[in-house]
Structure formats: C-alpha cells, structure tokens
Amino acid sequence: MSKKKGLSLEEKRTRMMEIFFESKDVFQLKDIEKIAPKTKGIAPMTVKDVLQSLVDDNMVDCEKVGTSNYFWAFPSKALHARKRKLEELQKQISEAKERKESLQNAVKKARVGREDTKERSSLLKELQALRDERTQLQAELEKYKECDPEVIQEIRKSNVVAKDAVSRWTDNVFAIKSWTKKKFAFDDGRINKAFGIPEDFDYMD
Template structure:
C-alpha cells in the first residue's frame, strides 16, 4: 500500500524537531536539504512550513546580508505555543458565547411564535378597548355641557366677565365725561379718536 503523506501539522512538528535537536541556525536552502532526509518533509513544502512557524512566532528569522537565517529555542517556542493556545481557547469561548446568545434568541422567538393566535386576539381586544375608550371620551365631552356643575361654572364665569365689562364701561363713560369737561370735545369726536363704539352700553 502507498505510504500516507504527512499532514501539515506533522510537518510543522518535525520541522521544530530539527531546530530543537540541533539548536542550530539555518538558511532555507539548508533546511530544504535536511528536512526531506531526516524528517521526511518534501523540500517543496519546507518554505511554506517554515513561514507558518515564523507567522506563529515559533521560529525566529533575521536577514543577514543577502540571506535569511532561521532558528528556534524550545523555551520561546513553548511560550509561543502557549500564547497561540490561549488565543484559540479565547476564540472558542467567544464562539460558544455567541452560540449561546443566538440559541437564546431562537428560543425567545419560538416562544413568541407559539402564542401568535392568542396574542393576535389580545391585541385585537386591546385595540377595541382603546377605540371604545375614545368613543366614551367623546360622548363625555359632548354631554359635559349638560353637567350641572359645568353649567354653574360657566354661569359664574359669565357673571364675573359681565361685571368686569360693566366696570370698564363705567370707566370709559367717566373718562369721556372728564374729556368733555376738560377739553370741550364733542362726544362723537372722543368716540372716533379712541375707537369707542357709539352704542357702548352696560350689559344686563
């Protein structure tokens, strides 16, 4: 049977072994020779594997002159892996939280739909009650004019207004008399000058 190829993660692990076992610094071309021979990683995939390890902070790299050098120390790699693991765990926790929230929303919406008919009936009743209330209010306003208290209140208000009007009429007549005596003005001239109606009189 044909031998199964290494997975991407297996290749990454074996690449790290090269660094940990040798504790050496390598160039890409070195690793492209060592990896296939010692770890069964095809030379074509070395660059991709290496880059993924650099991206995850597992392998350090630096350019010296025209060449790139790669190295990794167990303690740093361990720290990087721990950090990556924490990051992934955090993402998992966040996803779980989102899922839980979504689940609750779904349950809530289901609950809302279960009694749609009942709710519709209640809303209909509520609307009918509101309409009835408005109609009653209109009726009350219409008949309020016949309310004895309202009639009495209006009568008293009218009486006060009538008394006030008569007081002002009294004042106007007094001023007219005074103006006639003082300046000898004719009554019609006073009325015209001050915009006083000719038929001004007391209210009964």
C-alpha cells in the first residue's frame, strides 16, 4: 500500500484559516493545537509553525493579553488583504506594461535610419573600408616610428649615456695598465696579451 501523502504547507494554511472563518472566534495556541489536528488533519507538530506563518503574513491577528497570546482572523480581513494584494499586483502589471511600451518606443527610435536600404548597405561597406585603411596606415606608421623626432632624440640621449659609460671603462683600463707597468715593469704588448686587450684599444671618437 502506498503511504498517504501529507498536506503541503499551503494546504495547512488554507485549512487553518477555515478554523477562524468558520468559527469567527478568538483562540489561544493551545486551542488551535487541539482543533487543527482533529478537524482539519493538520499534524500537531506543525500547528505552531503554520499559525506563525499566517501571523507573519498578516493573515491572522495576534495580541498578547497578560501572559497569553490570542489569535483571530475574520473573513473581512482576508478580503481586505486579498484586495490589497490584487491592487499591488495590478500596479506591478501596469508598471511592467509601461516599461514594455517605453522599451518598444526606444527600439523603434533606435531603428530609425537603420533600415536595411541600398544606401545604408553602401555606407556600411564604405565605413568598413575606411576602418581597414586606418588599420593599414597605423601599421605603416609603426614601421616609420624610428624616424619620429622624439624617438631619435631618445636614442641620442641613450647614446650619450652609453658613450660616457664606455669612456669610464676605458679610463679604468688605462689606469690598470699604468699601475701594472709601474708595479711589474711590463710593457704594453705583454699587458695587452695577458688581459686580452686589443692593440688598437683607445677612446671612442
């Protein structure tokens, strides 16, 4: 035998609301916990949670008197709640329709001048050709970038720095050669051979 399917939360909520509407009375939680399982088939362990969900949704009123909580809900309240919900939904639908209409108008305006005509097609081809030409010219410009006066100026600055560095190292080599001559009485040829210094080693012009 298949197991009997339990009530969904929405079914429990509906049945609990029937308790209030049919009796038009005020209850304490303990009253609902007795009535709901017997008359509406709501599981005792879920009664409190179902009732609280109805209170949270403002479908059932709750008032604390002394140490006890009292619950009630009249059909008129439910009617007003449904009416407010309906008005809210109608307002949302109206706003959605306005947004839709506004978007449709925006699309229509955006399409003006973009109709698929021979003239537009020709202009689009011309635009693409100009874009291709620009890309080609940029590539050509990149080739001749080294002839740019600013680039040449930077190269000249770099050359000056490099030449100064070469001159410093040349000074150092001659200083070492001079020291070696005095210390060990070597001639230039022997020093050049020992240290791999070219015979024509000299300052750059």
